[in-house]
Amino acid sequence: MPGHPPHRRRFDPPYWLLAIALLGVLTLWAIVADAGYSEIFRSLASGVVTTLWVTGVAFSLATVLGLVVAMARTSHLRAWREIATFYIEILRGIPVLVMLFYIAFVGAPWLVEAANWLLNPLLALGWAHLLGVRDFDLTWRAIIALMVCYSAFIAEIFRAGIEAVDSGQIEAAKALGLSRWNTFRHIVAPQALRTILPPLGNDLVSMIKDSALVSALGVQDITQIGKVYSSGTFKFFETYNIVAFLYLTMTISLSLLVRLLEKRLGRGRK
Numbered sequence: 001m002p003g004h005p006p007h008r009r010r011f012d013p014p015y016w017l018l019a020i021a022l023l024g025v026l027t028l029w030a031i032v033a034d035a036g037y038s039e040i041f042r043s044l045a046s047g048v049v050t051t052l053w054v055t056g057v058a059f060s061l062a063t064v065l066g067l068v069v070a071m072a073r074t075s076h077l078r079a080w081r082e083i084a085t086f087y088i089e090i091l092r093g094i095p096v097l098v099m100l101f102y103i104a105f106v107g108a109p110w111l112v113e114a115a116n117w118l119l120n121p122l123l124a125l126g127w128a129h130l131l132g133v134r135d136f137d138l139t140w141r142a143i144i145a146l147m148v149c150y151s152a153f154i155a156e157i158f159r160a161g162i163e164a165v166d167s168g169q170i171e172a173a174k175a176l177g178l179s180r181w182n183t184f185r186h187i188v189a190p191q192a193l194r195t196i197l198p199p200l201g202n203d204l205v206s207m208i209k210d211s212a213l214v215s216a217l218g219v220q221d222i223t224q225i226g227k228v229y230s231s232g233t234f235k236f237f238e239t240y241n242i243v244a245f246l247y248l249t250m251t252i253s254l255s256l257l258v259r260l261l262e263k264r265l266g267r268g269r270k
Contacts, residue, residue, distance in 0.1 A: 027242075031242070044222055044229070044242055047246075054139065054211050059207050061147040062207075065148075065151035067154075074159055088156060096149050097213050100141075100142060104145065112131050115131050154200065158196060161192035165191045169187055173187050208251055226240060
C-alpha cells in the first residue's frame with residue numbers, strides 16, 4: 001500500500017548447512033587436537049589425490065563420450081539412434097560395481113589380447129614385447145569403467161539439453177544456410193549449456209562418491225587406504241569418521257557450487 005515501506009524478505013539461514021558446518025568444525029578440531037586423528041588424517045591424505053585424479057579423468061572422458069553418444073542419439077539417421085539407445089539402456093541397467101569388475105577382469109584381458117594381435121608384426125621383428133594383463137594398470141581399468149558407466153547418463157543429459165532448444169531456431173538456421181556443425185556451435189550449444197550444466201555438476205558429485213568403489217580393485221584411494229589402516233590398527237570408528245569427513249568435504253563443496261551455478265543461470269534466463 002502507498003506510504004508503507006517495502007516488505008523485506010526475512011533472512012532464513014540454511015540450518016542444515018549450519019549443522020554440517022558444525023560437524024566439520026568438530027572434526028577439524030579432533031584432527032588438530034587428537035594425535036590419533038591427526039595420524040589417520042595424514043595416512044589418508046594421499047588417497048585424496050588418487051580419488052580426485054580418478055574422478056577428474058573419468059568424468060572428463062565420460063563427458064566427451066557422452067556428447068558423442070548424445071549426438072548419435074539425436075541424429076536424423078535411425079541406425080545411429082538405435083545404436084546409441086542400445087548403448088544407453090544397457091549401461092544404465094548395470095550397477096557400477098558390476099561394470100567395474102567386468103572391465104577389470106573381462107574387458108582388460110580382451111584389450112591386451114587385441115593389442116598383442118595388432119603388435120604381432122612388431123613382435124616378430126623384436127621391436128616390441130608381449131603385453132601381459134598385469135601391464136594394464138588397475139587405476140586405468142577403474143577409470144575406464146567409471147567413464148563407460150557415466151557416459152550413458154551424461155549422454156541423456158546432453159540429449160535433454162539439445163532437445164530443449166526451440167526447433168524453430170534450428171529451422172531458421174537451416175534457412176539461413178548454416179551447416180549442421182555451425183548450427184550446433186552457434187545456436188544449439190550456447191542455449192543447451194544452461195540446461196546441461198546443473199545436472200552435469202550433480203553427476204560429478206555422484207562420481208566422487210562412486211569412485212569409492214575402485215577400492216574393490218585395490219586402487220589406493222581414500223576408502224582403500226582407510227580400510228587397510230583400520231584393519232591394521234582396529235581404529236574403525238576414528239578412521240571411517242575421517243573417511244566420511246573427506247568425502248563430505250568434497251561433495252558438499254561441489255554441491256554448493258552447483259547450487260550457486262543454478263541460481264546464476266536462473267537469473268540469466270529472466
